Amino acid sequence: MAxxxxxxxxxxxxxxxxxxxxxxxxxxxxxxxxxxxxxPGSVADFEAFCRQTGNDLMETTTEDSVYRFLIKRTAA
Numbered sequence: 001m002a003x004x005x006x007x008x009x010x011x012x013x014x015x016x017x018x019x020x021x022x023x024x025x026x027x028x029x030x031x032x033x034x035x036x037x038x039x040p041g042s043v044a045d046f047e048a049f050c051r052q053t054g055n056d057l058m059e060t061t062t063e064d065s066v067y068r069f070l071i072k073r074t075a076a
Contacts, residue, residue: 002070003027003028003031003032003033004023004026004034005034005035005036006019006033006034006036007036008020008039008042009037009038010038011037011039012039012041013039013042014045016035016039016042016045016046017042017046017049020035020049020069020071021053023035024053024055027073028073029073030072030073032058032070032071032072032073033070034069034070034071035068035069036066036067036068037066037067037069038067042067042069043060043067046060046071054074055071055074056072057069057071058071058072
């Protein structure tokens with residue numbers, strides 16, 4: 001179970017990333033953020049986002065055209 005869930009369904013790039021960046025500020029270090037998105041481009045976007053920010057992309061799943069990302073906040 002994630003500490004914070006962000007519903008970004010229906011939003012297109014770059015909004016899911018921008019909203020995730022803001023939501024991660026509310027997640028304590030070591031906590032997790034779950035993002036739900038319908039933008040197919042978000043898969044590559046969140047991989048790059050985590051590489052650039054130093055956070056861990058723990059899980060990526062897809063179900064019924066909804067992409068689910070679980071990010072662990074490791075950066076301060």
